[in-house]
């Protein structure tokens with residue numbers, strides 16, 4: 283066997299002998315030697331080398347389920363969920379009584395857009411080990427993606443009863459209650475989740491995450507090709523349009539891609555065009571709850587792991603209505619009606635609202651050219667329908683815990699401000715904003 287990824291002269295990664303690889307594990311005929319080397323390589327972040335080692339271990343003895351399991355985890359870390367699922371399925375088949383093997387398989391299946399099978403894997407993990415916390419969180423996550431809110435609520439309430447200090451679960455319950463239109467109760471849980479979080483030991487280290495812009499472009503282009511081929515009209519919208527028009531590129535701090543289409547466009551046709559070859563998945567559509575009057579469909583690119591939202595614009599006199607499905611009524615905005623024009627961007631003709639600048643100032647205000655990287659359209663749209671105000675406020679509340687938990691203090695302070703614009707008297711939000719500003723200030727001072 284020739285190894286491409288471990289040099290003969292390198293000290294053997296197994297770390298036990300101190301000898302060179304060629305005089306240590308390379309000579310071994312035991313799969314466990316290569317298992318050990320593979321694990322060491324994985325810990326060093328050498329994923330391709332780890333894969334090679336585990337595969338060699340399997341060739342020496344194809345009967346060790348743990349090695350399939352570990353190989354699956356390396357493929358997951360590389361973002362190759364198809365290969366991961368293949369080996370995780372074998373691990374599960376060989377040892378069906380191991381809960382974490384079902385849980386890991388479920389994670390790959392979600393990434394591949396196999397939501398129903400994923401839910402079944404998490405359920406199996408839980409039936410084997412009822413206190414498997416990650417499996418129940420993943421199961422709840424899939425249920426939410428599929429629109430199975432009531433079932434997810436039952437699941438999370440069960441966990442919270444066992445772990446009353448679990449701020450993450452408390453937050454998820456609040457989020458679900460908001461989605462179900464129970465806004466007062468939602469706010470109680472969302473505040474409680476923040477209080478629980480702050481009651482723990484908090485390290486105020488800041489982080490930022492963003493969508494890789496180049497990958498975002500590739501995802502957008504692959505959606506365009508599929509929609510064009512199916513003859514489905516669409517246009518760049520919201521943050522995606524803002525980035526292209528203002529900066530000539532996608533916004534680096536955006537978390538997903540947005541396009542719009544007309545209300546009469548058939549949802550099943552959009553789903554078929556995008557998901558037909560497995561490149562995109564549509565979580566809600568894969569369950570029973572897919573609806574032909576959805577205001578928005580969320581798609582998920584199954585290899586690049588980037589989301590694409592498709593909004594359906596419904597004519598309303600001289601305006602359009604567009605937004606998010608929500609109970610008891612959708613959270614919609616009301617931009618002025620427009621025709622679809624095109625612009626040239628990176629050598630492609632892209633459909634856009636014909637009067638882009640008017641569209642952008644409808645949503646972002648006349649100051650749309652001034653970057654405000656934390657502006658959240660759902661909370662702060664300048665053309666929001668007034669009756670959606672309290673649902674927007676609760677939506678803003680649902681963002682807070684995640685921002686706090688990932689220490690994104692600048693954004694947290696901004697989202698608090700945006701919620702306060704809807705309800706200036708909310709003392710809880712005032713307190714949280716002040717805390718975020720204070721901690722952000724002291725973190726900045728500490729880093730100088």
Ligand SMILES: [Zn+2]
Pocket residue numbers: 294295296297298299306307308
């Ligand atoms: Zn060795």
